[in-house]
Every structure is written in C-alpha cells, then in structure tokens.
Amino acid sequence: xxxxxxxxxxxxxxxxxxxxxxxxxxxxxxxxxxxxxxxxxxxxxxxxxxxxxxxxxxxxxxxxxxxxxxxxxxxxxxxxxxxxxxxxxxxxxxxxxxxxxxxxxxxxxxxxxxxxxxxxxxxxxxxxxxxxxxxxxxxxxxxxxxxxxxxxxxxxxxxxxxxxxxxxxxxxxxxxxxxxxxxxxxxxxxxxxxxxxxxxxxxxxxxxxxxxxxxxxxxxxxxxxxxxxxxxxxxxxxxxxxxxxxxxxxxxxxxxxxxxxxxxxxxxxxxxxxxxxxxxxxxxxxxxxxxxxxxxxxxxxxxxxxxxxxxxxxxxxxxxxxxx
Amino acid sequence: xxxxxxxxxxxxxxxxxxxxxxxxxxxxxxxxxxxxxxxxxxxxxxxxxxxxxxxxxxxxxxxxxxxxxxxxxxxxxxxxxxxxxxxxxxxxxxxxxxxxxxxxxxxxxxxxxxxxxxxxxxxxxxxxxxxxxxxxxxxxxxxxxxxxxxxxxxxxxxxxxxxxxxxxxxxxxxxxxxxxxxxxxxxxxxxxxxxxxxxxxxxxxxxxxxxxxxxxxxxxxxxxxxxxxxxxxxxxxxxxxxxxxxxxxxxxxxxxxxxxxxxxxxxx
Amino acid sequence: xxxxxxxxxxxxxxxxxxxxxxxxxxxxxxxxxxxxxxxxxxxxxxxxxxxxxxxxxxxxxxxxxxxxxxxxxxxxxxxxxxxxxxxxxxxxxxxxxxxxxxxxxxxxxxxxxxxxxxxxxxxxxxxxxxxxxxxxxxxxxxxxxxxxxxxxxxxxxxxxxxxxxxxxxxxxxxxxxxxxxxxxxxxxxxxxxxxxxxxxxxxxxxxxxxxxxxxxxxxxxxxxxxxxxxxxxxxxxxxxxxxxxxxxxxxxxxxxxxxxxxxxxxxxxxxxxxxxxxxxxxxxxxxxxxxxxxxxxxxxxxxxxxxxxxxxxxxxxxxxxxxxxxx
Numbered sequence: 069x070x071x072x073x074x075x076x077x078x079x080x081x082x083x084x085x086x087x088x089x090x091x092x093x094x095x096x097x098x099x100x101x102x103x104x105x106x107x108x109x110x111x112x113x114x115x116x117x118x119x120x121x122x123x124x125x126x127x128x129x130x131x132x133x134x135x136x137x138x139x140x141x142x143x144x145x146x147x148x149x150x151x152x153x154x155x156x157x158x159x160x161x162x163x164x165x166x167x168x169x170x171x172x173x174x175x176x177x178x179x180x181x182x183x184x185x186x187x188x189x190x191x192x193x194x195x196x197x198x199x200x201x202x203x204x205x206x207x208x209x210x211x212x213x214x215x216x217x218x219x220x221x222x223x224x225x226x227x228x229x230x231x232x233x234x235x236x237x238x239x240x241x242x243x244x245x246x247x248x249x250x251x252x253x254x255x256x257x258x259x260x261x262x263x264x265x266x267x268x269x270x271x272x273x274x275x276x277x278x279x280x281x282x283x284x285x286x287x288x289x290x291x292x293x294x295x296x297x298x299x300x301x302x303x304x305x306x307x308x309x310x311x312x313x314x315x316x317x318x319x320x321x322x323x324x325x326x327x328x329x330x331x332x333x334x335x336x337x338x339x340x341x342x343x344x345x346x347x348x349x350x351x352x353x354x355x356x357x358x359x360x361x362x363x364x365x366x367x368x369x370x371x372x373x374x375x376x377x378x379x380x381x382x383x384x385x386x387x388x389x390x391x392x
Numbered sequence: 393x394x395x396x397x398x399x400x401x402x403x404x405x406x407x408x409x410x411x412x413x414x415x416x417x418x419x420x421x422x423x424x425x426x427x428x429x430x431x432x433x434x435x436x437x438x439x440x441x442x443x444x445x446x447x448x449x450x451x452x453x454x455x456x457x458x459x460x461x462x463x464x465x466x467x468x469x470x471x472x473x474x475x476x477x478x479x480x481x482x483x484x485x486x487x488x489x490x491x492x493x494x495x496x497x498x499x500x501x502x503x504x505x506x507x508x509x510x511x512x513x514x515x516x517x518x519x520x521x522x523x524x525x526x527x528x529x530x531x532x533x534x535x536x537x538x539x540x541x542x543x544x545x546x547x548x549x550x551x552x553x554x555x556x557x558x559x560x561x562x563x564x565x566x567x568x569x570x571x572x573x574x575x576x577x578x579x580x581x582x583x584x585x586x587x588x589x590x591x592x593x594x595x596x597x598x599x600x601x602x603x604x605x606x607x608x609x610x611x612x613x614x615x616x617x618x619x620x621x622x623x624x625x626x627x628x629x630x631x632x633x634x635x636x637x638x639x640x641x642x643x644x645x646x647x648x649x650x651x652x653x654x655x656x657x658x659x660x
Numbered sequence: 661x662x663x664x665x666x667x668x669x670x671x672x673x674x675x676x677x678x679x680x681x682x683x684x685x686x687x688x689x690x691x692x693x694x695x696x697x698x699x700x701x702x703x704x705x706x707x708x709x710x711x712x713x714x715x716x717x718x719x720x721x722x723x724x725x726x727x728x729x730x731x732x733x734x735x736x737x738x739x740x741x742x743x744x745x746x747x748x749x750x751x752x753x754x755x756x757x758x759x760x761x762x763x764x765x766x767x768x769x770x771x772x773x774x775x776x777x778x779x780x781x782x783x784x785x786x787x788x789x790x791x792x793x794x795x796x797x798x799x800x801x802x803x804x805x806x807x808x809x810x811x812x813x814x815x816x817x818x819x820x821x822x823x824x825x826x827x828x829x830x831x832x833x834x835x836x837x838x839x840x841x842x843x844x845x846x847x848x849x850x851x852x853x854x855x856x857x858x859x860x861x862x863x864x865x866x867x868x869x870x871x872x873x874x875x876x877x878x879x880x881x882x883x884x885x886x887x888x889x890x891x892x893x894x895x896x897x898x899x900x901x902x903x904x905x906x907x908x909x910x911x912x913x914x915x916x917x918x919x920x921x922x923x924x925x926x927x928x929x930x931x932x933x934x935x936x937x938x939x940x941x942x943x944x945x946x947x948x949x950x951x952x953x954x955x956x957x958x959x960x961x962x963x964x965x966x967x968x969x970x971x972x973x974x975x976x977x978x979x980x981x982x983x984x985x986x987x
Contacts, residue, residue, distance in 0.1 A: 115925075121846035134560045163562030180575045190561050190569075228934050236557070243561060258703040259873065263917040264930035271927075288876070292919030292928070305516035329851035331876030333918050335899045339880075340859060342687060342852040347816050360688060 071109035072279055073133065073166075073247060078106045078142035080128050084352055100351045102128040103139070104303040107378075110247065113272065115280040117311065119287055119326070124300040125350045126283045130249045133281075134168050135159065144246075164194050165284070167240035173232035173253035177224040183210075183235050184220030190242035209238040213268060230261035237268065249281045254289065265352035266293055287330045291315050299323045302351055302359040309383025319385040321367075324359045358388065400651025406644025413460035422508035423451035425458035425611055434627045444629035446619060452630060455636050459611035463641065464524075466596035466605075466612075467589040469527050474534030475585045479578070481535060482542025483569055487550055496543070501534045512595065513604065519602045530595065537588070537589075538581055547579040552576075579656045590642035597638055613638050665835055665867050666715070666752075671727035673707070673714050673891075682939045684710040686891040688725075689965070692867045694834065697858070699882035700871045705935055706873045707891035714840050715869075716748045731835075750780040751847070753828035757840035757854060759820035763812040769796075769823050770808030773830050780831035795826040800856060818849035822856070831862065835867045836860075842877065854881050875918060879903055884971070887911045890936050890946035897972030905986060908973035909953040912982050935966035945977065953978035953985075 081099040103125040107375040108115050118126045119253035127196060131137045135151065144151040146166060154162050168177035178186060187206045191197055197205045207217045224232055233253060240248055250269065254262040270293055273280055282294055291311060292296050298308040299320065305318040318324045346363035351357050358376050361367035366389050380386040413420055423429070429449035436446045443452035485496045503511070515529035547556065550573060558568045597614025599605030601621075606612035608619075612632045620630030663690040673685035678699050692698045702708040713719050715729050717736060727734045731752065736744060748754075756762040764772060773792040777783055783791060789808075794805035799822040812820055821841060828836060838857065842850035855872060870882060878885050879899060886896040887908065895908035906912040916929045933950040936942055945951070950960040957975060963975045968983075976982060 099833040121848060131556075136556055136559060145682060160562035163560060166560075168560045170553045170557060172553050176557050178554045178558075178572050178576065181572075189563075193561070193563055193567070221695075239557065239561070258935075259875070260914060260917045260931035262930075263919075263928035264932075266919070267927050267930060270925060283632070287847070288919045291924070293925055325848060329848045331851075331854070331874065333875045333879050333903070333915065333920075335879045335903045342848075342853060344721045344848045345852075347818055348846060348849070 069111070072112045072147060073110040073131065074145045075109070075280075076143045076145075077252060078103055078129065078132055078139045079143065080125075080132055080137055080139045083285065098352050101303045101354050103132065104352060104354075106142075106300075106303070106305055108298055108305060108308060110245075110279060110281060112279055113273075113277060114296060115282055115294045117290035118281065118283045118300060119285065119290050119297060120300035121326075121348055123302065123348060125303040125351075126300050127251050129236070129300075130168070130281065130283050132250050133249060134163070134166055136168075147347075155384040160194075164243045165245050166247045166249065167243060167245035169233070169236050169240050169248060169250040169253045171256060173229045173256055174224075175235060176236050176237075177232060178301070179224055182221055182223055183215075183227075186235070186239055187242050190239055194243050196243060205242075208331045209242055212241060212272070213238045228261075229257050230265060233257065233265050234268065235350075237265075237272070241272070245278070247279045247281070249283070251283045252285070253282075254286060255286065262289075269293065287327060288332075299326065302349060302354050304359065304386065305384075305386070306360065307383070307385045308378075309385075319362075319390045320387045321364045321381075321389070327365075358386070397651055398517055398652065399647045400655065403542045403644050403647025403649075403651055405639060407648055410460050410464055410641060410644065414455045414464045415461075417461065420457050421454035423449075423454045425450060425454040426609060434623065434630075436627070437629055437633075443633040444627065446630050447623060447627075452616070455616060456613065456634050459613050459616060459634070462606055462610060462612045463593050463596060463638075466523070466526075467592045467641075467645070470530045470534070470592035470595065471585045471588045473527055473531040475538050475581065475588075476536035477531060478540075479540025479542050479574075479581055480540035482581075483546055483574060483577070485539065486543040486546025487565075487569060487573070489547075493543075496539070500536050500540060502594045504531060504532075508533060509598065511596070513599070513602070516599065516604045521607065523606055524597065526599055526605050529594070534588075537584065539578045541584055542577060545580055546573055549573050549577045579653070582647050582656065583653040586645055586652055590645035590649075593638060593641055593645075613641075664693045665732060666869075667728070667730040668711075668715065669728040671711060671714060671729065672725070673710050673719065674724045676722050676724065677939075678804055680939055684723075684891050684938060685714060686938075688886075688888070688891075688893045689727075690886050690893070690896060692835065692869055694860060694867050695865050696884065697861055697868045697882045699885040700869065700877040700888060701873065701875060701878050701885060702888035703873060703935060705890070705938065706888040706889050707938070708873075709839050710891075711888070712754075712837050712869060712871045715837060716752050716754060717797045717863075718748075718754065746780070749776060750831045752835045752837065753823055753831065753832055753833035754789065755821075755828050755838040755841045757843050759824040759844075761818070762824055763820060763827075768809050768811055769815070769827075772823075773808070773827050776827055780845060781942040786943060791830070792826075795829055796823070798829065798860070799823070800852075801826070817845055818852065818943060820847060821849075821853055825853075825856070825860075829864070832864070833866065835869070838868060838870045839873055841870070843872070843874075850877075857881070863983060870937035875903075875914065887914070890942065891938050891943065892946055893975065894947070895972075895974040896965070897974075897978070899966070901969065901972045904975065905983065906970075907968040907979040907983055908947075908976040908984050909951045909978055910947045910976075911974070912986055913950075913952070945975075951978075953981050 075142060081101055081102040083391050084098040084100055086097055086146045106129055120126050123280045128137060151162060153285055162359050184206050187209055188202050191202050191205055206220050210217055210219050215234050254265045284290060294311045296304050296312045298316055307323045327341035355362050357374055358365055358370040361371040376386045376388045379390060408538040432441060432445040432449040435445040437443050439453050443456060445451055485492050493641055512529045513535045516525050517534055519525035519528060547576050555568060558572055600612045600614025606615055608615055616634035617631045623630050668691050671685055675684055676684040677917060688711055700708045714725055725737060731747060770792055773795060774788050777788045777791060786919060792808055793804045796807055801807050801822050815823055842853050857868060873877060882899050885899050885902050887894045887981045889910050895902055895911045906915060913931045917931055919928060931950050937947055944959045944961055945963050948954050957978050963977045965975045966975045967973050968979060
C-alpha cells in the first residue's frame with residue numbers, strides 16, 4: 069500500500085511567554101514541545117486514529133498537516149508533493165484535497181452567515197460547480213449529511229450541536245477532498261448524538277472513498293472506527309499499529325495504562341488501583357530520555373537517558389523494554 | 393428577530409424626526425429662518441415663537457429646525473470618515489500584528505496623550521475654519537478610537553475556529569478579513585459610532601461656538617448658542633433652546649446605540 | 661445496608677427565566693446510605709447537576725425548589741439557614757467540576773483547608789495545621805508541607821481536584837456530592853481521581869453521590885445508578901441491573917448507542933432527534949418522541965416509577981418490551 073500522506077520528522081515548538089523579570093534574571097527562553105520528531109504515513113482509504121491526552125501534540129500535528137501551523141522541522145508530502153513548500157494557487161489546490169473538521173461545533177461556523185452561504189462560498193471559491201449549479205449542489209451536500217434542504221436558509225445558532233457538526237462536515241466535503249482530518253469532532257457532543265456523527269463519518273467514507281484521520285482522546289471511539297491507531301505522549305508517537313491487535317496486546321506501557329484507565333461501559337470491572345501513577349509532565353519541560361519513564365513501572369536507568377526509537381516489528385513501538 | 397426594545401424605538405423616533413427636519417425643513421419651519429423681523433427682536437417664548445426669537449427677530453424654532461441638516465451632516469461625516477479609516481486600520485493591525493501592531497501602539501499613545509478637543513482645535517486652526525477642515529481634523533484624531541476597538545475584536549475573532557476553517561478551505565486573506573472577520577468584529581465599532589455621533593454634534597457645536605466649524609449665517613446649533621451668549625442674562629432662551637435640542641439629539645443617538653448593541657448581539 | 665443518610669423525595673426545581681419557567685428537575689426521588697456510591701447519569705440538560713446542587717440548597721434565588729431532602733431524617737429545605745450551614749461543608753461536602761473556579765485563586769491551599777477546619781471543628785492552630793497536612797497526604801499529594809503554602813495556579817489540573825477533595829474532606833463529611841469531578845481531566849488522571857474517591861469512601865465510610873455524563877465512569881465506580889432525562893428520573897437500580905437488564909427505553913437506547921468492544925466499524929445505534937426543551941411541561945413521557953418502543957399512551961400519560969425487581973425501578977410504559985428486547 070502506498071502512502072497518501074507522509075509525515076517525516078515533524079517538530080513544532082511554541083515559544084512560551086516570558087516576562088520581563090524572567091529576562092532580567094536571565095532565565096532561558098522556554099518552549100512548549102508540542103510535536104517532536106513525528107513520522108507517520110496515512111494510506112489511501114483507511115481511517116487512522118490518533119489518540120493521546122492533553123499536551124500530547126495530536127491537534128498540533130493535525131494543524132501542521134493542513135498548514136495552520138508551520139512546523140519547525142520535518143517534511144510532509146501528499147501524493148508525492150511537498151506540502152510545506154506550496155504557495156499561492158498550488159497551496160489552495162492542496163487545501164481542496166485535504167480538509168479539516170473541527171472540535172467546536174459552535175465556534176467553527178461563521179455565526180453571521182447562513183448555512184447555504186457558508187457552503188456556497190466554498191463551492192464558489194474553488195469553482196467546484198458552475199455558478200448556476202451552486203444551489204442544487206448545496207442541497208446535495210446537505211442531503212449527504214442528512215440535513216433538510218431548508219437548513220440552507222438558516223443560521224448556525226438555529227441548530228443543535230450535532231447538526232452544526234454535520235454542517236461543518238458538509239463544508240469540508242464541499243471542496244471534494246480526498247483526506248479529511250477530524251480533530252475531536254464529537255467530543256463536544258452528547259453520547260447519543262456522538263453515535264450519529266460517528267456513523268456519518270463511516271458512511272461517508274464508504275460512499276465517497278475518503279481517507280480519514282480521526283483525532284480524539286476517546287479510546288472507545290478509536291477502537292470502534294479506526295483501522296490503525298497512533299498513540300501519542302508528550303509530542304511523540306509511542307506506538308502505532310493495527311487497531312484490533314494494538315488494543316488486544318498493547319506493547320508500550322503507556323498504551324497499556326491508557327487502555328486500562330478508560331472506564332468501560334461494563335459493570336463489574338471495578339478495581340481499586342489506578343492504571344498509572346503520577347501527573348502528566350509539562351510539555352514546557354519534558355523529562356529526559358523516554359518521556360513516560362517517571363510514570364512507568366518497568367523503567368530503568370537506560371529509559372532515563374535514551375530517547376527510545378520506534379522498533380518496527382511487529383508494529384512500531386517506542387519502548388526500550390518492548391522487544392525484550 | 394425579537395421585537396425592538398422601547399429605548400431603541402425612542403431613539404429611532406428622535407433620529408427619524410431629525411432626518412425629516414434635515415430633508416424637508418420647509419415642511420416644518422413656521423417662519424423663514426433667515427428672515428429678520430424687527431417686531432420680534434429678542435421676543436421671549438410665546439405661542440407665536442415657541443423657542444423665542446433672536447436679536448434680529450429670527451424665529452429660533454425655525455432656525456433650530458433649519459440647523460438640523462448641518463448638524464446631522466456633522467454627526468454622519470464626523471463618524472463615517474474616522475470610523476471607516478479606523479476600522480480598516482484596526483482590521484489590518486489586528487490581523488497582521490507584529491511590527492504593524494507595535495507601530496500602531498506607539499501612534500495610539502501619541503494621539504491619546506493629547507486632549508481630543510485641543511488636538512482638533514489645533515488642527516482646524518492650522519487648516520483654517522470651516523466644516524470640511526473640521527472633518528479632516530476629526531478624522532486625523534478620531535480614527536484611533538475605532539481602530540483600537542476593531543483591533544482588539546479582530547484579535548479575538550482571528551483565533552476563532554471558523555477563521556481556521558476558512559484558512560483550511562484555502563480562502564484568500566482579503567476574503568477572510570472582509571467577508572468573515574469584519575461582520576463578526578464590527579459590532580462594538582458600530583455601537584460606538586452611533587454614540588460618537590452624539591459626541592460629534594457636541595464637537596461640531598463646540599467648534600461652531602468657537603467660530604471654527606460652520607460659519608454664520610448658516611444655522612448650526614452650536615452657532616445658535618454662540619449667538620445667544622451675549623444675551624444670556626437678558627434673553628436666555630436664545631442659547632437655552634438650541635442647547636436643549638442638542639441634548640435631545642444626543643439622547644436619540646445614545647438610545648439608538650444601546651438598542652443596536654442588543655440587536656446586533658451574535659447568537660451562538 | 662443501614663438506614664439511608666440522604667433521602668430525596670419528589671424533588672422539583674423550576675427556574676424562572678425571562679423566557680418563562682424552566683422545569684429543570686421534575687419529581688426526582690432517591691436515597692443514599694453510608695459507604696454507598698450512587699451515580700446520577702444523564703446528558704446535558706438532563707437536570708443531573710441541578711439535582712445535586714439542590715440537595716445542599718446551593719441554587720440561585722431564581723430557582724423554586726419543592727419536595728423533601730432529608731438528611732438523617734431532618735428536611736434540609738425546611739431547616740433554618742444557620743443549622744443548614746453547619747451541615748453544609750461539615751457533614752455534607754461538595755466537589756465541583758472545575759476546581760480552578762471553585763478554589764479561591766488568591767489564597768494558598770493550606771489557608772483554604774484551614775478555613776473549613778476553623779468553621780467546622782474545634783481544633784487549635786497547630787492541630788489544624790497537622791490535620792491539613794494529613795488531608796493532603798490522604799488525597800495523594802506528596803510533600804504536603806510545601807504544597808500547603810502554594811496557590812491553586814501552582815497545581816496541575818489533577819492536583820487541583822485532589823486539593824479540592826482534601827478541602828471537602830476537612831470536616832470529615834459523611835456525604836460527598838461530586839459534580840462531574842473528572843470531566844475536565846485527562847483519562848489517566850480521571851482514573852486516579854475516581855480510584856481515590858472509591859478508596860476514601862471505603863476508608864472513611866462516606867456516602868458518595870457522583871454526577872457524570874459518562875456511562876463508563878458509572879459502570880466502574882458506582883454501586884447504584886439513577887438515570888435522568890429531561891429533568892426526570894427514568895430508571896434507578898444497582899449498576900449491574902441497570903446496565904445489564906435496562907428496563908427503560910432511554911437507558912437501553914443510551915447503552916446501545918455506545919461503541920462496544922466487538923464488531924469494529926459496524927454502524928452504531930444513535931438515538932434519533934434531540935432532547936426536549938424543558939421550558940414547557942411535557943404531558944406524557946419526555947422520551948416518547950425519540951423512542952422506538954413508543955406506544956399511544958406515552959404521549960399523554962406520564963409513566964410512574966414502578967418496581968422492576970429488588971431495588972430496581974423504571975418509569976417506562978414499555979418496560980416489559982424493553983426487557984424482552986434486551987435479553
């Protein structure tokens with residue numbers, strides 16, 4: 069299988085705000101290590117899940133791919149084209165092929181534009197259909213995400229959270245992308261509504277042959293709907309592999325802890341011991357060596373000093389202990 | 393759309409009357425505002441002259457009505473010019489930030505350290521009296537307030553996810569700025585502009601009073617008050633009634649501004 | 661199980677808003693005993709948090725509350741404010757979702773614990789200091805002596821919630837009311853806090869009422885569960901019974917909408933439609949418009965909470981058919 073999207077060694081740091089006092093005292097400029105040396109491939113037609121807790125860099129990584137952030141180092145290629153060097157019209161046509169669905173169904177729609185105008189604008193800017201055909205295409209898009217045609221005349225505030233997320237999906241679909249990156253698209257929604265949006269993603273993927281990168285902190289969702297999953301911790305991928313196998317036999321101690329920490333909707337699993345001890349370290353000052361070592365039960369001296377590389381077989385895992 | 397609240401209706405009624413007076417003063421004036429009437433020199437308020445008459449016997453009600461056109465013009469132009477300039481600058485500075493923002497900050501410091509009125513008077517004094525020069529002066533000084541409002545609102549809006557969505561959709565920067573951010577960021581500016589119209593009338597009147605704005609014999613409320621200042625002890629109505637008209641006009645703008653603020657509130 | 665500590669009986673909360681009354685809680689009854697963990701679960705707008713806050717009378721003045729809330733037999737809503745204040749913060753403590761807004765940002769943690777100790781105990785200054793150190797240790801905050809002098813912003817999210825719990829435990833309460841205590845936290849930290857709460861319940865023989873939207877949290881933490889929808893109690897019973905043998909159509913639909921462990925990429929079963937607006941009275945069952953088991957009387961006749969077995973009750977006309985479909 070060839071990679072549709074290929075990310076190599078992406079690093080993104082955000083300089084932390086430094087007060088005048090810190091400068092006078094000569095404190096060094098700190099940086100949030102959002103994404104550190106991340107490499108991964110996304111294959112055509114698959115759903116790749118990216119999971120991790122806050123500060124793991126999953127959203128920053130996504131925003132680097134759609135060029136909302138410029139990474140400090142690394143390369144991103146899409147269908148063989150170097151994405152990071154794109155400018156002007158070429159960059160715009162890249163945007164046509166890679167779209168994003170955002171987390172906040174309230175903030176991600178322009179509140180002053182009707183749904184129809186929002187969709188028509190995307191169609192118009194990229195000249196997806198000739199101008200007279202735009203209203204018909206808007207109706208088709210609304211139908212695709214199971215919204216009534218009269219939704220076009222209304223404003224975002226007239227819709228529920230789940231419906232707004234459908235509008236956001238329709239907007240992304242308007243420009244006929246090949247890859248959709250969904251950044252926590254259901255975490256602001258109620259459980260009963262989440263299911264409908266998850267179904268919509270799977271349905272659209274089958275109908276339109278989309279490739280999907282699904283970013284979430286919800287392991288239950290990732291387990292249900294993705295083919296492969298990448299687990300991130302403090303800016304790095306610690307494990308990436310086929311979903312079913314990875315959930316059945318997680319190899320990285322962090323993946324193991326994460327899976328155990330997620331409360332399952334099954335009574336009787338009540339334990340008394342927490343899955344993992346300790347706090348999430350600050351991405352301003354990540355621990356040396358393996359970032360997980362202060363919380364890890366099997367870490368030793370080597371883990372404190374060496375940043376573990378990704379061992380390839382049977383699927384990549386960044387743990388010195390994973391391969392014996 | 394919800395029903396407009398009572399204060400807004402009140403404000404719009406006052407503004408509506410002003411527009412009517414400005415467009416067709418002939419329909420409302422009982423006398424020719426410029427005609428001298430030597431039988432009514434300094435006549436006190438009466439049924440014949442509700443606002444009284446001035447030292448030339450000119451009917452003050454007629455003169456106040458006739459002055460509406462100029463004062464309304466002042467209210468509009470003294471806000472539209474600085475408002476448009478300030479909005480554009482604020483939009484660009486808020487969006488681009490960086491060096492532009494740093495320069496803007498220093499410029500704002502420079503302008504706000506001078507008292508507004510003193511600066512306007514100084515500029516008009518250099519350019520020469522008259523309404524056109526007054527608009528230039530007000531624009532030079534007044535854009536800062538609009539730009540500051542706009543800048544801070546744009547700084548909030550540009551981090552909104554709908555703006556990120558626009559970028560990901562490959563929209564051009566002018567499109568994002570004018571079609572998406574501007575409509576969402578303009579509310580405080582509009583509300584301020586309406587309130588500023590009241591201040592503009594006061595400013596125009598002040599300059600008129602000082603002889604730097606509208607020039608006699610044009611009827612302008614400030615000029616009317618200035619005319620009355622010499623007779624303030626013997627014929628106080630000459631200054632008092634135009635003064636009251638200014639207060640009512642100011643009230644009209646303030647009420648409208650408040651009402652507009654509620655009406656334009658974006659629903660999430 | 662001993663006599664219940666807390667009994668809520670026919671609780672109604674109506675907010676008066678400019679747009680008219682909102683029936684946030686509409687006839688909710690439940691009880692909790694010592695050493696017991698009761699979960700209240702529901703989606704946004706279900707009234708679960710309002711219910712919790714109504715218990716110690718923490719609602720704002722625009723809320724009209726009726727019904728009985730009995731604490732060890734005495735009605736909290738009928739007693740004088742002075743007596744209530746002694747119970748609130750003393751025997752009944754509350755933990756909120758956002759520790760950052762519930763903690764005072766300008767006071768060190770130690771002082772905030774000290775305040776509660778001063779109000780509800782007779783300890784002298786050194787004894788209070790010692791007790792505060794103990795409390796931080798109890799909730800798993802290391803180097804407690806240093807931590808006491810620190811401010812809330814110097815704590816991470818999880819540590820703040822631990823500190824909040826330490827403060828709530830200061831007066832040795834018999835009942836802890838926790839309103840989405842882990843919703844703002846990461847999953848590994850949530851796991852730690854939930855395990856901590858369970859340990860405290862066992863060690864201190866407290867009762868815990870835990871409000872959450874997360875069915876998983878309920879399943880792994882609670883003994884009994886109350887499911888709420890549109891301000892009403894749908895179903896209550898042991899977690900085992902409710903999760904494995906749901907008798908209310910809403911509970912059943914909610915459980916089925918969750919992604920399970922099997923059948924990857926199969927279509928989930930969402931609940932169609934939207935929760936109803938609570939600014940008008942609903943004559944029949946509030947869930948009827950979204951229900952697949954709906955029958956004629958559901959639209960007009962409000963179902964009453966009826967027993968479905970030992971300690972298990974559901975307010976559903978179609979309870980028998982729901983049971984059949986689940987088995």
